[in-house]
Amino acid sequence: MLEKLKEEVYRANMDLPRYGLVTFTWGNVSGIDREKGLFVIKPSGVEYDKLRPEDMVVVDLDGNKVEGEYNPSSDTPTHVVLYNEFPNIGGIVHTHSEWATSWAQAGRSIPCYGTTHADYIYGEVPCVRNLTKEEIDEAYEKNTGVLIAEHFKQLDYEAVPAVLCKNHGPFTWGKDAHEAVHNAVVLEEVAKMACRCELINPHVKPAPQELQDKHYYRKHGNNAYYGQIKR
Amino acid sequence: MLEKLKEEVYRANMDLPRYGLVTFTWGNVSGIDREKGLFVIKPSGVEYDKLRPEDMVVVDLDGNKVEGEYNPSSDTPTHVVLYNEFPNIGGIVHTHSEWATSWAQAGRSIPCYGTTHADYIYGEVPCVRNLTKEEIDEAYEKNTGVLIAEHFKQLDYEAVPAVLCKNHGPFTWGKDAHEAVHNAVVLEEVAKMACRCELINPHVKPAPQELQDKHYYRKHGNNAYYGQIKR
């Protein structure tokens, strides 16, 4: 079942080591079939060089495993919440990629210092607070999703397709698994350059709003003119 | 038309990922035929592993597309201005290479801290100011070129073949597309070492002028003696 989606999610998962975003099994990608209300996700703790398309696990939007030999990723309850709360996304990525995770560990949102960031993410990449002991004990992975969704009530999740979980790491999303991985790569580059630019100039300020707007809207929305696609 | 130039510009574009200067489609190279007054540039938003020589777009010095299936790079108007204002250059490169972009985001010119820099670039790599909202709204990419050209009225663009655009990234140029890429690689190395050398010694000063002169002029001008070329 969902063979095409499994293949797609498998390939998106394999892109994580290819782009240098994961060590060992420290990451997972999922992709959803919105019509069927089912998503496909990497099995927990299986090494990338042993992974096969047929190992992908099918899960429903209540978090029940529907098909699959393996247990789904231990982060599955986070994916469930995000798919329910963000109706327009089709794929989700979680990694411990080194630069984004360093910002998450530092507990800081990533300011928008330049057009590389503004081309993909409108405004800063938020870092959400730690879960409380109660929230952890009750349902750690689910409440990670709840916290993210809560935070994005003030934000447009389509314009800001990334978040940092304090002392943990990043989640990114997109219209499908492939775009979610693309955004994970963007986030890593942006996180790296933001750190270095603060080293070069400790008093650096975010890029002017008009420059952020220009770059974001030359790639997104009705007046976009970057690339080849007719809109 | 311009088949040889297309091949050359294609190859220069492919050198960007080879040297680690671009992620995804974040860069473009152009090269000009001065006699015909036409230049060749990468199409906008096309991925490097799908790029072919015949995909290159031909543009005239008024910025009109003369030939090509695709839209030219969205940065084409910047290239147009630079070719018009810098009559001795034959190639231009724009990237978001990570170290040069970090300096651009930091809004700082790169001081000449050593001979690696002085071998290729005479004096600091300037960082030009942000465009105003009016300049952005009027014609963002064109005015980026106008701003650079304005800044270089005080500088020798042949001796300083690189610039940083604040909160954006670098442009480099050279006598042809190949040399422009070469200078983009030099800039990246120089930007990396300048950041690290400030970490190692926060009170570091630029290299003495006589050392900068020695290295620049042993490679450039009538008394150059580096390499094999008779001058």
Add this chain to the structure above:
Amino acid sequence: MLEKLKEEVYRANMDLPRYGLVTFTWGNVSGIDREKGLFVIKPSGVEYDKLRPEDMVVVDLDGNKVEGEYNPSSDTPTHVVLYNEFPNIGGIVHTHSEWATSWAQAGRSIPCYGTTHADYIYGEVPCVRNLTKEEIDEAYEKNTGVLIAEHFKQLDYEAVPAVLCKNHGPFTWGKDAHEAVHNAVVLEEVAKMACRCELINPHVKPAPQELQDKHYYRKHGNNAYYGQIKR
């Protein structure tokens, strides 16, 4: 003798350059057969690309060479002490991996700043003091092991499978040679991200204890639920 263990230890040694943990011969892995009371270790100063399984050296728990054409690693006496003092470990790794060694040179223990760390190591990675001149002169490598064992009287060596020796470098261990290498990779990632996260936020605090506990215990102990293994 011990052919299977030699093959296993050989392969674990070859993983060190593969994971970028060693330059030249700067590292060694050993693995033990607890029933026989013998361990197998890399020969001293032999380059990785010339290493063969049959070059591994067999040593007993008094540090005597039992079999092998070559001298065992000069760090063998450290391994001897650790195998005697830590009865549940099956493999040991020593490297000069760049980030862990930078922390060792800095003389600082690595705080637990996030879940990547907490997933594998419970609490900070300790940095033990320098040996005194007397300890060095008496038996440098042996006393390195004695110092580590002494320090771990206050710690659970199974929950903290890594240590830094001041001005020297890291040792890691695990249930076998393979897991010891795995922990060496984890340590390097953790060391890298801890340095960067302090650059991003000089006032960063360790991850909350409840988050550290959650991650450590979702992978270890009776209530673990990460991965596929039934416990």
Add this chain to the structure above:
Amino acid sequence: MLEKLKEEVYRANMDLPRYGLVTFTWGNVSGIDREKGLFVIKPSGVEYDKLRPEDMVVVDLDGNKVEGEYNPSSDTPTHVVLYNEFPNIGGIVHTHSEWATSWAQAGRSIPCYGTTHADYIYGEVPCVRNLTKEEIDEAYEKNTGVLIAEHFKQLDYEAVPAVLCKNHGPFTWGKDAHEAVHNAVVLEEVAKMACRCELINPHVKPAPQELQDKHYYRKHGNNAYYGQIKR
């Protein structure tokens, strides 16, 4: 003539890009035949992927080209002085390797922060002063060698096989071209870790003298016991 030495020096030159120590043509290796009083060096400005053993240039100890189609490296006069002043060395390397050059640009000697450094280099890696304008104008490359030799009157050049030239870059040497490259790799690792360890602990002190002695002398001199070589 000197075919074997040319092959050896060619291979040592090719090791520079292999170890990531050079970009483009920014480095050169030479090796000497002490009996004949002739050394072999890379030609100036020739790219590594076009280099062949027969392109190596033969130079005598007065700096005269004895054989070769190409001009020798522009740094040849520095090599001449070092071979004359350091009678026990057999090979010399110059690079602009990124970390060593960052220290050179910072104008700081590299303190011995750990055993990786002490295993190969006894005490700090000195950074020599800038040449004066007069010294540059008179004979830049020769006077670079004179300055290094002058500095080493207070040091044992066999125990400290590396130097940094302020605002320029490193030179290393060894008993032959191969060992000189080996020391260039060591220097780069040591320079990288020294910078990072100062970031981790800005108040870091050099390794205790007794630890430096222990590591240096377990690899060098009559009581060495590292590796397999009988002394």
